[in-house]
Amino acid sequence: MKKRVLAVLMSVAMTAALLAGCGTTATSETAATDTETKAKEKTEAAKEETTDTAAASDTYKVGMTFNLGNLTWAELTEEAKTYGASKGMEITVQNSNDDATTQVSQIENFIQSGMNAIIVAAVESNAVEDVCKKAQDAGIKVIAYTQVIENSDASYLVDAYNTGYACGERAAKWINENYPDQEIEWALEDLPKYPEIIDRANGIKEAIEKLAPKAKLVATQPAEVMADGQANAENFMQSNPDIKVICSIGSGGGAGANEGIKSYLTEDQYDSFGIFGIDATEQEILNIINGDPQKSSVSLGGGAVHGDCLIDMAYNFWQKIDQEAEQYMPITVIDSSNAQEYYDEHFAK
Amino acid sequence: MKKLVKSKEFGVLMVLVALIIFFGIASPQFMKAQNFFNISKQIATVGICSVGFCFVLITGGIDLSVGYQISLDIVVTAVMMNTLGLNWAVACLIGMLLGTGIGLVNGLIIVETHVAPLIVTLSMMTILKGISYLITNGLAIFKFPDAFVKLGQGTIAGIVPISLLFLVAIIIIGIFILNKTVYGRYFYAIGNNVDAAKLSGVNVKKIQLMAYGLCGFFTSIGAILMLARLNSAQSSTGDGYEFNCLTACVVGGVSSNGGKGTVLGAIIGCLIVGVLENGLAIMNINEYIQEVIKGLVLLVAVIYDTMSLLKNEKVKKIKAINVEN
Numbered sequence: 001m002k003k004r005v006l007a008v009l010m011s012v013a014m015t016a017a018l019l020a021g022c023g024t025t026a027t028s029e030t031a032a033t034d035t036e037t038k039a040k041e042k043t044e045a046a047k048e049e050t051t052d053t054a055a056a057s058d059t060y061k062v063g064m065t066f067n068l069g070n071l072t073w074a075e076l077t078e079e080a081k082t083y084g085a086s087k088g089m090e091i092t093v094q095n096s097n098d099d100a101t102t103q104v105s106q107i108e109n110f111i112q113s114g115m116n117a118i119i120v121a122a123v124e125s126n127a128v129e130d131v132c133k134k135a136q137d138a139g140i141k142v143i144a145y146t147q148v149i150e151n152s153d154a155s156y157l158v159d160a161y162n163t164g165y166a167c168g169e170r171a172a173k174w175i176n177e178n179y180p181d182q183e184i185e186w187a188l189e190d191l192p193k194y195p196e197i198i199d200r201a202n203g204i205k206e207a208i209e210k211l212a213p214k215a216k217l218v219a220t221q222p223a224e225v226m227a228d229g230q231a232n233a234e235n236f237m238q239s240n241p242d243i244k245v246i247c248s249i250g251s252g253g254g255a256g257a258n259e260g261i262k263s264y265l266t267e268d269q270y271d272s273f274g275i276f277g278i279d280a281t282e283q284e285i286l287n288i289i290n291g292d293p294q295k296s297s298v299s300l301g302g303g304a305v306h307g308d309c310l311i312d313m314a315y316n317f318w319q320k321i322d323q324e325a326e327q328y329m330p331i332t333v334i335d336s337s338n339a340q341e342y343y344d345e346h347f348a349k
Numbered sequence: 350m351k352k353l354v355k356s357k358e359f360g361v362l363m364v365l366v367a368l369i370i371f372f373g374i375a376s377p378q379f380m381k382a383q384n385f386f387n388i389s390k391q392i393a394t395v396g397i398c399s400v401g402f403c404f405v406l407i408t409g410g411i412d413l414s415v416g417y418q419i420s421l422d423i424v425v426t427a428v429m430m431n432t433l434g435l436n437w438a439v440a441c442l443i444g445m446l447l448g449t450g451i452g453l454v455n456g457l458i459i460v461e462t463h464v465a466p467l468i469v470t471l472s473m474m475t476i477l478k479g480i481s482y483l484i485t486n487g488l489a490i491f492k493f494p495d496a497f498v499k500l501g502q503g504t505i506a507g508i509v510p511i512s513l514l515f516l517v518a519i520i521i522i523g524i525f526i527l528n529k530t531v532y533g534r535y536f537y538a539i540g541n542n543v544d545a546a547k548l549s550g551v552n553v554k555k556i557q558l559m560a561y562g563l564c565g566f567f568t569s570i571g572a573i574l575m576l577a578r579l580n581s582a583q584s585s586t587g588d589g590y591e592f593n594c595l596t597a598c599v600v601g602g603v604s605s606n607g608g609k610g611t612v613l614g615a616i617i618g619c620l621i622v623g624v625l626e627n628g629l630a631i632m633n634i635n636e637y638i639q640e641v642i643k644g645l646v647l648l649v650a651v652i653y654d655t656m657s658l659l660k661n662e663k664v665k666k667i668k669a670i671n672v673e674n
Binding site: 073218227231232234239263286 | 376378379381383384387390391482485486487488489491492502504575578579580581583584585586588626627630631632633636637
């Protein structure tokens with residue numbers, strides 16, 4: 001009896017949870033049940049596009065698949081949802097969890113649920129090519145983010161080498177100002193498991209090599225999240241206590257190294273050490289404003305700006321507005337001279 | 350000395366000593382006291398969580414939700430401090446209560462429904478992950494009171510990390526519970542043979558519940574220390590820690606089938622992983638080569654430990670036969 005009551009209770013709870021979770025998307029669920037017909041209609045509609053179709057559509061559905069474990073991307077999707085809604089678009093975000101198989105399934109589901117556009121931050125660009133082709137065949141616009149996808153209609157890309165170069169250039173400038181004509185040691189936090197990131201590391205290395213030739217790269221370790229950056233900084237200082245600069249290909253490594261180095265230095269020594277990151281997250285910018293060892297970070301516009309830009313690209317498809325197929329993120333170095341201004345513009349609530 | 354050689358942890362301890370000697374020779378920076386304190390800071394969270402994880406494994410269970418327990422504990426504690434402006438000590442207390450609560454819910458579902466712990470905790474992991482991301486929307490919460498950050502980053506007399514003290518205290522508590530209390534013996538009894546334990550009058554449900562509750566409690570302490578160390582809370586923090594704990598425990602001789610293992614063994618397992626990661630990083634070894642070496646050393650550690658245990662058991666059997674004759 002007890003078990004039966006438990007079973008009934010659990011069934012009720014499960015149904016309630018499902019209803020609560022799915023209630024808001026009931027219309028799209030209904031649409032999904034009739035997928036084949038809808039997909040066919042969509043294809044035809046896409047093929048017979050006329051100038052007035054945009055005005056005729058009431059809403060435009062956009063699916064986004066991103067790894068939400070990435071801070072910048074989490075910020076991006078939040079902004080995209082808000083900005084998209086303000087433009088009359090319906091935005092659905094799925095967490096790819098950094099898994100290519102999951103991402104392919106999510107795109108398949110987007111096709112089934114009748115999206116008008118799909119924005120893909122590809123875990124692995126080759127893995128999503130086929131499913132993106134299917135989306136295009138169904139009349140769906142595919143927008144690639146950060147990585148080039150062969151079967152896409154537009155791309156919002158990062159110039160990885162020049163981003164890294166900007167980081168390295170700022171680091172070299174700091175080295176020349178603080179340790180002129182001295183042979184100093186520096187360390188690099190890279191992330192070679194992501195091919196698109198490798199060029200960032202190359203850019204950093206080549207900039208420092210060229211602009212501060214006396215600086216010697218003595219250690220390299222990968223950093224993806226803050227914990228990696230923090231442990232790396234501790235290990236760098238242990239293996240090479242004379243290191244004066246750490247450059248990182250991302251914000252996790254930069255902000256993590258900042259926390260790690262602080263346990264090695266007293267506050268009056270913060271000016272003698274430089275950490276240079278990329279991504280310009282709120283935490284990194286506050287580190288710069290507070291006079292921490294972190295001296296700069298390279299902004300690629302920031303998650304919110306990217307969110308707006310991607311939604312604008314989808315909106316242009318909806319409204320049949322011409323746009324460039326490849327657009328690039330802006331590269332701006334944020335240091336003590338413009339950190340406050342950047343903070344006020346991007347993060348002040 | 351004989352006692353040490355015969356102890357269950359001797360095999361893995363030798364692996365740890367061999368690693369320390371190797372890295373000591375390979376890199377002069379490795380042997381410095383500061384580096385050992387670095388290692389202790391780097392393994393503090395996994396070490397503390399592994400103590401709780403070890404209890405669950407010994408009772409024959411498993412808790413795959415540990416990683417996202419850390420995530421939710423961190424996020425909730427951070428929200429309490431930053432968004433709600435609560436005193437950091439109160440926020441930590443709430444974080445610990447939450448962690449213990451999650452552990453107890455895991456235990457309750459397992460003992461009441463008899464669903465396999467693997468399935469229950471796997472489902473719980475997904476639930477906790479979802480809740481954690483719902484709270485943060487994937488964004489970071491950061492900058493906490495200095496007094497709180499000192500728990501993870503501070504030192505005593507400028508040398509000994511405060512997190513090391515927490516780790517040592519938790520190890521002592523863990524060893525005490527497992528070796529000096531009746532509950533510890535019940536953990537082993539249930540892990541060895543749950544039916545026999547039941548017939549012997551052990552309240553199996555209560556003890557299993559306690560194991561999961563303790564696991565949640567220790568996990569929350571590890572999570573709070575991690576939050577203080579990072580000075581930043583993200584929902585992705587803690588992802589995969591269940592496997593770090595499992596690796597540490599299994600390398601340290603805690604049986605994944607239950608009934609065998611010690612807290613000390615789990616901590617030695619933790620140290621092996623920590624020393625390996627630290628030593629390879631100090632030697633500036635390529636990331637991919639590091640993965641291969643780590644896998645190989647862990648494999649060798651487990652094989653060596655298992656073989657030395659088998660050898661000990663063989664010797665015991667021969668002695669028993671000799672006594673009988």
